Structure formats: C-alpha cells, structure tokens
Amino acid sequence: MTLPLDDTLISYTLEDGIALVGLNRPAKRNAISDAVVEALSLAIARAEREAKAAVLFGDGKHFCAGLDLAEHVEKSPIEGVQGSRRWHSVFGQIEHGTIPWICALHGAVVGGGLELAASTHVRVADSTAFFALPEGQRGIFVGGGGSVRVARLMGVARMTDLMLTGRVVDAPQAEAWNLVQYVTPEGEARAKAIELARAASQNAEMSNYAVINALPRIQDMSRDDGLFVESFISSFTAMTPEAEARLRAFLDKRVGKVQPPGGAG
C-alpha cells in the first residue's frame, strides 16, 4: 500500500546530535493513523543516519490517544492484520535500531500510545501523564506489540487488569510498575528526556548498540544461553578501538569517576 507521505504529521529537529521527533497531530490527540506510522518510519531512519540518540514526544495536551479509531473502523480483517504488522515493524525500528530512544510522556498515554512508548528504551513521564489500555472498551485488542512489550514492563497480571477493567494509572503508579523510569513536574518531561539522551549519546556506539540489541534478546534466552552470549558480546565490545581509548583514559585519570547520586563525593 502506498500512502501519501505527510511529513507534517511528525516533526523532526536535530539539536546537537540529538533528534527530537514529535507526534504532531494535536487536534486528534496524536492518534496514530497509517500515515503517522509511515512518517514516523521516515523520521526514525533519518535519526539513525544523523543522530546519536533521539527523543520522542507528543505535541499538544497529550502524548498519544493510540490507534486512529476513525480510520480503523473502516478496515477489513486482513487490513487490520497488515496494519498491526506494520506497527510491529516500525516500532521494531525503534526498539532494535542503532540509537537510544528516550520518550517524554504527558497527558494521555493510551492504547497504541503506550505500545509506542514501550518500544523506546527509557521513558520519562511528567505529573500529568496517565496510562490506560481501553482496547477492551473499544471491542479490539492491542496490536502494536503491547502483549509482548507492555506485558514485560508492568507484568501480565497488571496488564490484564488494565485491559479488563479499564483501570487508569497515574505517573507515580506507572513508575512503581516499571512503565516509566522517571517522573518530573508538569511540563518538564521533554527537558529531562533531552538530558538523558545527551548522556546516552556520550557512550561508545558499540556499547549502546549492545544494550539496545543484545540485552532484550538475552532476556528471551535460557539462563545458560544468555550467560554464554553475554561473554561474547562483552569481549567483542571491549575489543573495539573506542573501548580501548576509553579504558586508557580512565586508567590515566583523564576522565571523571563515578559520582554518588547528587554529584558530591
């Protein structure tokens, strides 16, 4: 299916090596249509070409209202399957790509919006963020990878509860449930996400690649296979010239030590 590419649906800015990618359909609460998915795919590819890390956020009052229900109601069963597989592929571009993605969440993070957030590597929510999976109420099921990614983040019992009962979770609860790693005051999630993206962008490229690509795959392996694969990735990563330069810099006391939280010490 060829869709007209509408690059107004996703905003893209490159700032000091960090790609800032925005869901830019605030009148529809950033609901994800097929065209949004295609525009997002292009933005991800561009970010991978020119950025060392990326931040994903939503414009307007909400991060994302999930699947575009107006578009979905017109679809045949096979178009539904194809659409879901396309979401998997594009969200997979984020999850198993080449650069770290940090997402900044506020307002509604629901349905497919939560599935999209779950494909990024670190999630920051401000105090206005709320999380829900209203698929059951709409007569549908998750289709953007939620049964795998969201269930692994918060646990299948909690996800089942949200989907069966329509429970809506606030930002502190989402942090306690491992859906997000940071909670900020209102309006500060994006700045925090940019700060974290900058920190991640300073790491060795190969280390970041291993964190993004090896760590989640190892979770899918048996314990013994995971430990075995870890040894090879560990050795391979340490043998890159960049690793050697970084190790020498530490040994020669040319770079800072690990500081306790708060920085003093």
Ligand code: 1HE
């Ligand atoms: C939409 C959508 C949408 C808003 N698809 N058009 N997602 C949901 O079930 C969530 C549905 N949305 C809401 O519950 C609310 O819109 C919000 C809580 C997110 C925001 O409320 P509010 O008061 O700020 O906005 P609003 O007035 O409800 O919506 C503004 C417009 O956005 C309105 O259109 P308008 O033409 O009347 O102005 C809404 O119809 C439109 N809009 N959300 C289409 N989702 C791959 S499987 C994933 C499955 C799912 O994601 S299921 C969850 C779907």
